[in-house]
Amino acid sequence: MAMPSGSAARTPSGLTPTGVEHYYIGTDTRHEQQVDAMKLRRLCKSEESHVEGKCPAMYVADDPAVMVCQGTHLDAETSAELLDVASNEGGLAVPTETVLRAAALVLAEHGPPRHDCRSGRVPRRAGCGGPMSRWIRQGQDAEWAALFTGYQKSAHRLEAQQIYDSDSEREDVRRFVAGEPSILDLSWSIPKIRAQIAAGRTHSTVRVVVEPPTDYTRWELSIYPTFAKAGEDIRIIPIGESDDWPDGVPRHDYWLFDDRDVWWMHYDDQNGWAGAELLDDPAAIADHLQWRDTTIARSVPLAEYLAARTP
Secondary structure: OOOOOOOOOOOOOOOOOOOOOOOEEOEEEOOOOOOOOEEEEEEOOOOOOOOOOOOOOEEEOOOOOEEEEEOOOHHHHHHOOOOOOOOOOOOOOOOOOHHHHHHHHHHHHHHHHHHHOOOOOOOOOOOOOOOOOOEHHHHHHHHHHHHHOOOEEEEEEEOOOOOEOHHHHHHHHHHHHHHOOOOOOOOOHHHHHHHHHOOOEEEEEEEEEOOOOOOHHHHHHHHHHHHHHHEEEEEEEEEEEOOOOOOOOOEEEEEOOOEEOOOEEEOOOOOOOEEEEEOOHHHHHHHHHHHHHHHHHEEEEHHHHHHHHHH
């Protein structure tokens, strides 16, 4: 589930940006070739940066499809190991942990690249020659809420993750695991669903459940009946512990509104919601329409799944 809770977008635990520091890069004087000027923001620097004269670091450009590294020039012997090096290119040595920390920060901020779940192909993202995608992130609660009050026909969700983490749910999950009663606030969600159903619209969710379910999934299954009672059509795709991921079922979460607006749900490496990205590629929309139909056909109603689990 893991909807935005109104708090600022979280940075993954242990990753601390160095602050909002901006730099500009222009002419490459070593090769006398002009490169386009970019405004850079330093993401992180090496843990060894306290050593005088040694400060490997990673930057992201104003176009987030471009990252820049600052490191030590390679010696001639090591440089000779590089392949397909252009006249204005060269190798730099940067600690692996610095690169990984920078990548994690970019993923948390912008989400991972979109990919074709059927082929593994990674298409060109917005920002690589096209306009930036439209995103909704933590703190944009009004814009996010408008998606659920503004659709005209249908709202459909696929939940493929087995663990989610959000400020609004964390305490209730803890209480569930401890055998304590729920205190989850559903004062907005349930009336919203009831109003949409009363207006003749549909609201549906397909949840992939890998057996045995995680604590989070068990908690979610315990509150699903409240949503179903309000009119939401909730269905389950169970996957056995030793079973392969089923064909035709994507591994990412998304919302599909009115058969045309697809919002890819992005999560960080701590399972926190990192934002939703609107997909405008007709092929991607067609894929998600097909995946919706496939997952509904492969799923079972919530009541049937829960009844089968009851001893």
